[in-house]
Amino acid sequence: MILDEPTGETYDVLIIGSGPAGLTTAKIYAEKVPSARVLIIESGAPRVLHHAAGLSKVVASGDLASDYYPAHAQRTLGGTSTVWTGLCTEMEKRAFLAGEWPIQYKELASKYQEAALILDLPSEVYEKPSVLLPGSTHILYKPFYRRATRFAKKYRSWLETSPQVDLLPGYTVVGLGVGGRLVETVRVEPTAGGGANSASLKAMRVVLACGGIGNPRLLLLSEIGAKTPVGRYFMDHPHMYQAFLLSVDRDALVQVSGPPQRGRIDAFQLTSEYCVEHGLLSSSFQFMKGLAERLEMLRGRRRVTRFGQVILRSEMKASPNNRVTLSNDRRDALGQPMAAIHLDFDRGQIRREFDQFSRVLVRSGLGRTSELRGGIQLTGGGHLMGTTRMGTSPTDSVVNADCRLWDLDNAYVAGSSVFPASGSANPTISLVALAVRLGGHLAETA
């Protein structure tokens, strides 16, 4: 049910944030443990609350401006699923092959089917996420599938009627009270102000699911994880629109893609094995709208090609210098230090990845590119990742392979902030898959 105000109940699991990660974790856990009681706290109201949006303001330096970030940290029921464009494709294996994740790829891949169901995606997304272009050993056809599932709409009635799950909207978590290795209390205040109505909530276990900035910020505000790299290794996906012109042999493309399909967007990338062998990160090269067909000489033969502009979407190398900290002098409406963010893109890396892709494509005879557009003007993808990264030790990570905070026995993190490497795929399906995994883990260890 949807609560008007906090209750004194001690819940089995308390989840901070009602975006795709939080709602998925709650749903999977509740389904697997029918006797469990779950509380989800949402800073915003079921509709966007003006006061809540203000709480997402940041102070930014580097390649992305301060006004870039709040749109990607929606404080409302459904979180960023209220605004996302719905592009989904599985994460590549590259970072797993390179040993950058502490889990095997199959642990993530095994959850994609459930994630696809949650996101209303077609089965192709997990049955055939990518396929080699005929005649190439290094170039994958790896399309995106667009289904902008709105979690607020999809789960609203479930939240209203579930006997297991309570939603507390309009309250913002301002700190976690720790005793020993346990989170003992979760301090909340009404988002609209009015500190007199603040409360300390209790739960056996707590899941932070408040985004790539919200998660580290809450840990920093609560002085948790001081010996771990909380907030460091911040990543986004650098995007370059109209990056270059791409021609791909139509027959080869149709052979792997079949006829055009509504909601499917053609994209290409180098195989993970090739990237690892050549020291590259993952990059995706996605056709933009307005494709044409044109004749192109490819290896001496006149071929019909699909031709158009490309969005270049790249993985960022995880760097400790890109990070989320707390502002020393700027505070939000609740009196909390604002998040201070620094993020720099590596344009040289973008150029190298384009160059390799172009080289391999041209050599394969399956297509051709133009030169990369000058200037390399990049923007982010609104994919805030890596700030509570998963790893094998507290020195290089914030959570372990179960997404549990190293410092605490009953606190977990859900969302793309646990990604130790981002891949180039839009993160939602992967963070939902990890939330499925976390929900299952919470149930198994209940």
Place this chain on the structure above:
Amino acid sequence: MNRRRFLISLGLLGIGCLGGVSAISRLRWEGFGQPKELDLLSKLSPVADPHFSGALERVATTELLQSLVARGVLTPSGVDFDRLALACSSDEIESFASRRYARTELELYALAARIVA
């Protein structure tokens, strides 16, 4: 042996400045018993596109021809597409008119544009 003779005739062509495009297009090939003409015009027509007439401007036509023949891409029978694919698969990438090409294919297109134009 055939290839050697072909190269020799090619060299003679260059040395004797018979040159230019019209001479090269009538290059004679004496192989397989009977003399026959390497009709570059017809062999290169399928890959000719005036778009490439300005490609590799600093490379002489004879040099392009020699390069392609030496690697077996251009033969008396015409373009050997397998050889072309093999050459392209390890080629350096060249830019022409803001588009990227494997060096060998660009040589072929440049030669064809010059011969057929």
